[in-house]
Amino acid sequence: MSDRHDDKSLPAKEAVYIPETINEAMQHLRQNRDTTIWAGGTHAMTRPSREGRVMSVHAVHELRRVIRREDHLEIGASVPLARLRLLGERFLPEVLRQALDEVGPPPLQNTATIGGLLAVPETILPTALVLRLLAARVEARRTEGTRWIALAGEQRALASEIRRGELITRVRVPSRRWTHWISHSFGRPYPRDGDSLTVAAMLAVDKETISEVRMAAVYASRYLVRTRELEAELVGKRHPLQSRDAAMVEQQLGAHATLQTEFSELARHRTVHGIISFLQQR
Amino acid sequence: MTIQAQVDGVTITRDLPPEASVMEFVGDGRDQPCADGRCLRCLVLLGDRVVHACRVPAYRAHNGNVTTAAALDSRPEYRDILRAFRRVGLGTCAEAHPYLVFLAIHHLSEGSSPGTGETGLLSRHINDRCSNRTDFERALRIAAGMRRRRTHERPARR
Structure with a gap:
């Protein structure tokens, strides 16, 4: 896939600043802390009102790289999702590919970026949920240094963790082999629909025994439910899950405070039974 | 900001605000029925990639080629x-x-x-x-x- 039109000379820099290196971007951010950062611009275009200056990082070459390491994958924040799907055909975790397929109509994936997906304010999109379950980490860079944010440790949308003057540069996804997975969305997670639901889960099974499990759900792209205690309890259980263990899952998951207070009755039902049927499937 | 691009083989130059979309740049009079791209009526080719004209900032088309449905036959x-x-x-x-x-x-x-x-x-x-x-x-x-x-x-x- 060609990016030819990105490489040509750029429009007047006083209106939208378009850096070509990370250093240029950081320098601009240091001088203009109120800058709004755009990558693909797909989210920004649905909200045309903006404050301050705009910096578009789509032409920064370092942010458009995908590097495969021994135990993880490093994805530049400005990598378009369509390119990520193509490049990652062989090595992207299947559950992540499944979640990427759900992102909007396919041509949208030519412009939407992985960093942009994570940076939508107050919103946890299906792909972001899957990245959390995969224990992905996000690099946020500022002129003073770099910090890595563990997505799995955050209950809120990542955008609320990013400070002014920081730029999301890379997403690091551990390459671990999962034997079973689901990522399923009901309703429309974006633009935020009051009743959308995403259920995602993954399982590593070894000799019919669960060796690791991760599962979560997001309601209305905002309310996240994940019970690590339950995940820990399921380790060592037989797979497919026995009905006695399924009852335990139903009880513990159903008792989750967010699930009870924020989820609709239908979303609650879909979450609990979606996860149980996933755990009981061969 | 001044944006110049080839639309269906014709060079167009327009002064637009930074938040203007490719759709506004192309300015073919189509309305924007859905505003988030779901209706797919705003698809165009930017270079050789299919994009939503309503969801891509116009400055991304600067010095590039935009092909609308009208010119696909060519x-x-x-x-x-x-x-x-x-x-x-x-x-x-x-x-x-x-x-x-x-x-x-x-x-x-x-x-x-x-x-x-x-x-x-x-x-x-x-x-x-x-x-x-x-x-x-x-x-x-x-x-x-x-x-x-x-x-x-x-x-x-x-």
Whole structure:
């Protein structure tokens, strides 16, 4: 896939600043802390009102790289999702590919970026949920240094963790082999629909025994439910899950405070039974 | 900001605010029925990529090429798709035809022989009354076959 039109000379820099290196971007951010950062611009275009200056990082070459390491994958924040799907055909975790397929109509994936997906304010999109379950980490860079944010440790949308003057540069996804997975969305997670639901889960099974499990759900792209205690309890259980263990899952998951207070009755039902049927499937 | 680009082969220069979209730049009078791209009526080619004109900032088109549905006939690389559409009778609906062709271009640009799963993922976005998924998927298969044959039958260079 060609990016030819990105490489040509750029429009007047006083209106939208378009850096070509990370250093240029950081320098601009240091001088203009109120800058709004755009990558693909797909989210920004649905909200045309903006404050301050705009910096578009789509032409920064370092942010458009995908590097495969021994135990993880490093994805530049400005990598378009369509390119990520193509490049990652062989090595992207299947559950992540499944979640990427759900992102909007396919041509949208030519412009939407992985960093942009994570940076939508107050919103946890299906792909972001899957990245959390995969224990992905996000690099946020500022002129003073770099910090890595563990997505799995955050209950809120990542955008609320990013400070002014920081730029999301890379997403690091551990390459671990999962034997079973689901990522399923009901309703429309974006633009935020009051009743959308995403259920995602993954399982590593070894000799019919669960060796690791991760599962979560997001309601209305905002309310996240994940019970690590339950995940820990399921380790060592037989797979497919026995009905006695399924009852335990139903009880513990159903008792989750967010699930009870924020989820609709239908979303609650879909979450609990979606996860149980996933755990009981061969 | 001043943006200059080729739209269907004609150079256009416009002064637009930074948040203006490619759709505003092209300015072909189409309204924007859905505002988030779901309706697919705003698809165009930016370079050789299919994008939503309503969701891409106009400055991304600067010094580039924008091809709208009106000019697709003049691009020989997409004739396979147009012929396949005609063969299954998908070219009759003026409203649906352009976005279906763009969806097909997007799909075939990812690989010459897309699998049925991928075709199914695409066809679920068909959202009009005058086309059906089966015909669209058939047209995709025919177009992929034509393209494959054309690629393999090309005489070797001397």
